[in-house]
Amino acid sequence: MTPSKDHISSAFDRDLEGIQARIMKMGGLVEQAILDAAQALETRDQELADQVRANDKVIDELEELLNEEAARVIALRAPTAIDLRVILSVMRMSANLERIGDLAKNLAKRNAVLMSMPAISGSTVQLKRMSRDVQLMLKDALDSYIQRDEALARDVIERDVDIDQMYNTLFREFLTFMLEDPRNITPCMHLHFIAKNVERMGDHVTSIAEQVVFLVTGEKPGEPRQKEDLTSTDVDLSSASNREA
Amino acid sequence: MTDVKIKAKDVQVYYGDNHAIKDVSVEIENNTVTAFIGPSGCGKSTFLRCLNRMNDTIDICRVEGTILIDGDDIYDKRVDPVQLRAKVGMVFQKPNPFPKSIYDNIAYGPRIHGMARNKAELDEIVERALRRGAIWDEVKDRLNAPGTGLSGGQQQRLCIARAVATEPEVLLMDEPCSALDPIATAQVEELIDELRQNYAVVIVTHSMQQAARVSQKTAFFHLGNLVEYDDTSKIFTNPEDSRTESYITGRIG
Numbered sequence: 443m444t445p446s447k448d449h450i451s452s453a454f455d456r457d458l459e460g461i462q463a464r465i466m467k468m469g470g471l472v473e474q475a476i477l478d479a480a481q482a483l484e485t486r487d488q489e490l491a492d493q494v495r496a497n498d499k500v501i502d503e504l505e506e507l508l509n510e511e512a513a514r515v516i517a518l519r520a521p522t523a524i525d526l527r528v529i530l531s532v533m534r535m536s537a538n539l540e541r542i543g544d545l546a547k548n549l550a551k552r553n554a555v556l557m558s559m560p561a562i563s564g565s566t567v568q569l570k571r572m573s574r575d576v577q578l579m580l581k582d583a584l585d586s587y588i589q590r591d592e593a594l595a596r597d598v599i600e601r602d603v604d605i606d607q608m609y610n611t612l613f614r615e616f617l618t619f620m621l622e623d624p625r626n627i628t629p630c631m632h633l634h635f636i637a638k639n640v641e642r643m644g645d646h647v648t649s650i651a652e653q654v655v656f657l658v659t660g661e662k663p664g665e666p667r668q669k670e671d672l673t674s675t676d677v678d679l680s681s682a683s684n685r686e687a
Numbered sequence: 688m689t690d691v692k693i694k695a696k697d698v699q700v701y702y703g704d705n706h707a708i709k710d711v712s713v714e715i716e717n718n719t720v721t722a723f724i725g726p727s728g729c730g731k732s733t734f735l736r737c738l739n740r741m742n743d744t745i746d747i748c749r750v751e752g753t754i755l756i757d758g759d760d761i762y763d764k765r766v767d768p769v770q771l772r773a774k775v776g777m778v779f780q781k782p783n784p785f786p787k788s789i790y791d792n793i794a795y796g797p798r799i800h801g802m803a804r805n806k807a808e809l810d811e812i813v814e815r816a817l818r819r820g821a822i823w824d825e826v827k828d829r830l831n832a833p834g835t836g837l838s839g840g841q842q843q844r845l846c847i848a849r850a851v852a853t854e855p856e857v858l859l860m861d862e863p864c865s866a867l868d869p870i871a872t873a874q875v876e877e878l879i880d881e882l883r884q885n886y887a888v889v890i891v892t893h894s895m896q897q898a899a900r901v902s903q904k905t906a907f908f909h910l911g912n913l914v915e916y917d918d919t920s921k922i923f924t925n926p927e928d929s930r931t932e933s934y935i936t937g938r939i940g
Contacts, residue, residue, distance in 0.1 A: 522895070523932050524932060527925075
């Protein structure tokens with residue numbers, strides 16, 4: 443039940459609108475950071491990678507600002523029900539966005555190291571596709587937030603399974619490359635961290651979508667979502683080297 | 688297991704032609720603070736006043752439906768409203784001590800209800816009530832001073848002590864803190880929470896934050912209807928009805 447009418451106190455409405463506009467701005471910057479980091483990786487573009495690292499400061503500042511504003515609204519307006527959920531969800535979402543920004547920055551950091559090594563064929567294209575999918579999930583999660591669209595948010599949550607599966611595939615591929623030639627080990631280790639980071643981004647996007655469900659319904663999304671990242675639990679998968687050796 | 692103290696069923700109240708309370712059914716639990724909230728004129732005070740038949744004093748007021756306390760119909764012809772009001776105490780918006788000494792303010796009710804056989808017993812009742820009103824330490828050395836000479840917050844706690852002196856089972860409070868400063872309000876709220884151990888407390892308040900702070904159950908009234916009645920934590924975090932949500936979040940009701 444979302445009351446459609448405005449608050450009697452229009453200043454309260456302006457506060458809430460300002461906070462939501464700011465989280466959208468933060469979301470837009472994080473989307474761009476994901477895309478740019480993946481693009482830099484594929485095209486070996488150090489300038490773009492540096493830009494991603496520099497922009498992360500802006501994202502961090504926005505998070506700080508949002509936390510301050512949320513604290514101010516709580517102190518001055520004592521929000522309840524839907525208003526309280528807006529504030530709580532903004533605080534959690536900004537933390538998730540900040541983490542995604544950090545992960546994108548980590549991608550950009552590894553760019554310089556990778557540029558000094560031979561390319562691993564095809565891997566950066568796949569990483570870019572995976573990053574693109576995560577960015578689209580984030581875009582939909584943010585849209586679902588603004589439109590208070592529970593169905594779209596739940597759709598985002600389900601799509602994280604695909605990201606996990608892409609990660610599993612890359613994990614296997616990197617193992618294979620490393621087995622083929624020990625000189626591949628260093629770049630593949632870096633690429634594996636990158637794949638893992640993008641997979642973590644997907645988890646943070648999922649958490650944002652879960653906040654949307656909480657915002658709209660007042661309840662956490664019901665059943666625990668499926669975890670498809672099997673690399674840390676599946677013995678067969680992790681011991682691929684044994685099988686193939 | 689909930690212990691229902693007051694059970695109201697299909698209550699209607701009319702002031703002449705004005706239908707002020709419409710089909711209100713509610714079960715108020717013992718040892719619980721129940722808050723009635725809603726915009727002015729929504730019927731919350733009217734309904735509160737039905738619970739000890741204060742509306743009897745208004746000629747044009749008509750009450751229909753049944754209100755049971757411990758299973759007994761309080762509108763039964765055999766019920767003496769004065770006895771009922773000893774059992775269902777009330778505290779009002781403005782502190783209204785009698786123009787008498789602090790001692791006599793408290794002793795008045797127990798005297799007319801013949802609760803004390805001698806002075807010693809009466810002294811005991813007065814002390815117990817003042818202690819329950821959390822004001823004993825402040826007035827014990829000046830029990831013969833006039834009640835009207837106390838500060839606003841003290842006067843209100845004196846009135847609460849007076850209401851509990853007759854050993855009521857239910858305590859009705861109509862905006863008990865609206866004339867008090869924040870410190871006195873906090874003291875009265877603390878007191879309300881203590882009183883809950885012994886009574887069913889029903890409080891009408893315009894301060895939603897107060898309702899959220901002191902009550903375990905909240906009832907939201909709107910245009911004479913009981914819109915929603917649930918656990919206070921539920922009402923203030925995720926109410927079912929959009930009218931409740933509009934009201935508690937400060938949107939137009």
